[in-house]
Each structure stands twice: as C-alpha cells, then as structure tokens.
Amino acid sequence: MIPIAVPYISDAAIDEVEAILRSGRLSAGPRVAAFETAWASRVGCRWGIATTNGTTALVAALYSVGVRPGDRVLTSPFTFIASVNSILALGAEPVFCDVDLDSGNMQADLVAELVETVNPKAVLAVHLYGNPMQLRALRALCRAQGVKLVEDCAQAHGAVTDAGPAGSVGDAAAFSFYATKNLAVGEGGMVTTHHAEIAERCALFVNHGSSTRYHHVAFGLNFRMMEIQGAIGLHALAALEEGNRQRALNARYLLDAVGTRVPVVNTPDSVFHQFTLRIDQREHLADWLTRRGVGHGIYYPAIVPDQPVFARRFRGDYPHARALAHEVLSVPIHPRLSESEREQVARALRTFLG
Ligand SMILES: Cc1ncc(COP(=O)(O)O)c(C=O)c1O
Numbered sequence: 001m002i003p004i005a006v007p008y009i010s011d012a013a014i015d016e017v018e019a020i021l022r023s024g025r026l027s028a029g030p031r032v033a034a035f036e037t038a039w040a041s042r043v044g045c046r047w048g049i050a051t052t053n054g055t056t057a058l059v060a061a062l063y064s065v066g067v068r069p070g071d072r073v074l075t076s077p078f079t080f081i082a083s084v085n086s087i088l089a090l091g092a093e094p095v096f097c098d099v100d101l102d103s104g105n106m107q108a109d110l111v112a113e114l115v116e117t118v119n120p121k122a123v124l125a126v127h128l129y130g131n132p133m134q135l136r137a138l139r140a141l142c143r144a145q146g147v148k149l150v151e152d153c154a155q156a157h158g159a160v161t162d163a164g165p166a167g168s169v170g171d172a173a174a175f176s177f178y179a180t181k182n183l184a185v186g187e188g189g190m191v192t193t194h195h196a197e198i199a200e201r202c203a204l205f206v207n208h209g210s211s212t213r214y215h216h217v218a219f220g221l222n223f224r225m226m227e228i229q230g231a232i233g234l235h236a237l238a239a240l241e242e243g244n245r246q247r248a249l250n251a252r253y254l255l256d257a258v259g260t261r262v263p264v265v266n267t268p269d270s271v272f273h274q275f276t277l278r279i280d281q282r283e284h285l286a287d288w289l290t291r292r293g294v295g296h297g298i299y300y301p302a303i304v305p306d307q308p309v310f311a312r313r314f315r316g317d318y319p320h321a322r323a324l325a326h327e328v329l330s331v332p333i334h335p336r337l338s339e340s341e342r343e344q345v346a347r348a349l350r351t352f353l354g
Helices: 011-023 030-043 055-062 080-088 110-119 136-145 197-207 227-238 240-258 281-290 321-326 340-352
Strands: 046-051 072-075 091-096 121-124 148-152 172-176 189-193 209-213 275-278 326-329
Touching: 011 121, 011 227, 030 046, 030 189, 030 227, 046 055, 046 227, 055 080, 055 121, 055 189, 055 197, 055 321, 072 110, 080 091, 080 121, 091 110, 110 121, 110 172, 121 136, 136 148, 136 209, 136 321, 189 197, 227 240, 240 275, 240 340, 275 321, 281 340, 321 326
Parallel strands: 072 091, 072 121, 121 148, 148 172
Antiparallel strands: 046 189, 172 189, 275 326
16 A cells, blocks of 8 residues: 555664764754754744644744734634644633635635634744745734734744745744654654744743743743754655655646546645645545545544544634545645656556546
8 A cells, every 4th residue: 555654764864863872862862953053944933942743833932922812813723732722721712713615724705704703813824735824914903903923833844935935924823744744754843933022922931931950930841852853854855856846747747647537635845744635525435545545534524623632622713624524635745756656646546537
C-alpha cells in the first residue's frame, strides 16, 4: 500500500541525534537555539520560540498576544481540533467562521464581518492543506479594530500569502513539526513573531516564566523543545525547499490525471501538505484506491464544532465546512513518492473518474 505520508529522518540527522543522546545535553540548548534562529529567518520573522509540538505552540502564541479567559477567538470550523483546543485551553471561547470550498480556508468576507460584529480578541487563521490564506486585507482590518491576528501554520511550511510568507503576517504564528508535516521532526513546534514583547512573553511562557534559574517573573508552563528535536529540525529545514518542489511536481501530475472531473481543494500557490479531492460518495473512491494499493486519508471527517466532546455546545451553521467534511479525500503527494508510485496513484484516479 502506498502510504499517505512517509515520515523521513536522514542518516545525518540520525547520527547527530545519537551524538546528542551521548552528550548529556538533552534539553533546550544550542541546537534548539540554532533551529529557532534558522526557522524564524526562513519565515522572515525576527523571533522564533521552540516548543514541544504544534498544539503547545498555538497555546503559547495565543497567550503571548494576550488571549485570556472569556475572550473570543475567531477561527475555522474545518481544521484539526488542536486549533480549537488551544483556544479552549486558555479559557477563551472559539467563534467559528465558515470556509471557502476551493481552499478550505475561512471566507474573507465572512471573517471580516465577524471581526466587526463579535468583538474578538484575536483571529486564528488556519492555512489548511498547505493553501495559504490571503491575509493582507484581514491584517489591515484587525489592526484597525485592535484585534490580534495569529496564524496556524501547522500545514503551511514554505507557503506564501498575499502579505508575505505564512508565519510572518500575523502578530504571531504557530508551526507544528509533527512526523507527517512538510517540515517533519516527529514532534515539535515553534512560535514566530516580529514583535520583541510578544517574543519575550512567549519565551517566558514556555519556560515557567523563568527569567533566570528559579526566578519566576510571569506565569508559564514547560513547553521546552529537546535538543534532538532541534537537530532533526535543522536537517529537515535543509530539505524543505526540495520537498516542497517535489510535492508541487507530484501535484501537477495528479492534477493532470484528475482534469476538471472533480474539484480539488488546493489553490495554485499551495505547498501541498495534502492533495485533496471533493467527491460525492467518497467511500466508493476510498474502496477503489484500497483495492489498488493506494493509501488515502480524510482530513477531516467531521467539523470541529460537531465533535462529540463538544456535545452541541456550538450551534452555528457552517454549510461549506460541513460539505467538505462529507466530501474530501486526500491521496499521497509526499516527496518520497517514487515515479511509479505516483503513476499508480494517477492511474487509480484516472480509471475511477472515467
Ligand atoms: C491545522 C493544525 N493545527 C495544529 C496542529 C497541532 O500540531 P501538533 O500535532 O504538532 O500538536 C496540527 C497538526 O497536527 C494541524 O494540522
């Protein structure tokens, strides 16, 4: 079966991890600091603050821009649940904004309307599937209204919006380096920001508010990254450009195979974290692919407000997000796909679509 994602750690990274494990310097040291500097600079930001994973990066980013209990945060209902759980973890209240069918990202006109009417503290803009959400107009509106803009870049390493690289546009941004991401460490996360005060608050927050050892000047938790994560991150960063180039090539190949027969939920400027089709009765295509040895995934089978954990706490109507949750199906696009595997994926799609 061709897997939907193939986590890959280079031999050089494995050798370095072994050396670190033998060195005795395991947590937040020079490799983490170097990864913070390198990733912030790649994103075009002044500061990077490493964390344990993308979820803790989101919590730290939202906290650092000032989200507190009772605040409203606007976000997408069609995302991984971490986007919403990070808002809830701070005692804040998610308010959902429906999405565009062609990108899966929040609708520009609707989010603008909500910024003006629901009095949010912040907007958490998710760049889904590698599709950069266009943020220039939203950022201007947020600034005018005194609303903070935070980006969820867990699926958007290397993507570029109309206002600059994803992760450099908002007041702060959160990245995940989970095993299947375009920049994969296994677990890991980072907050990026241009603002010194946000960076400072964030650096304190991820380290128990500690300015010097056992001197705590602010509230915080322990979200510190390990040295082995920093080392793997630096190796993965060196391979990001080529990985994204390969994803784009694979996408072009699959787009040719699909033609105009079904819509694809990827924008032309996507970095193709996923290659995602919209299709009625997707279970037929899922069976077809399985029988032909092609792995696939559904991101996501339900919108976040409909998850059982929320027990009908959120009652809005999000018709586009619900339609996507019923129709999306993603096929392998990852950079480790061989040419023959890519052809196998394309052939399975071509023959199914007729
Ligand atoms: C959109 C989105 N936000 C947040 C996260 C959370 O990242 P992590 O799994 O590293 O905690 C993920 C990924 O898993 C994600 O896809």
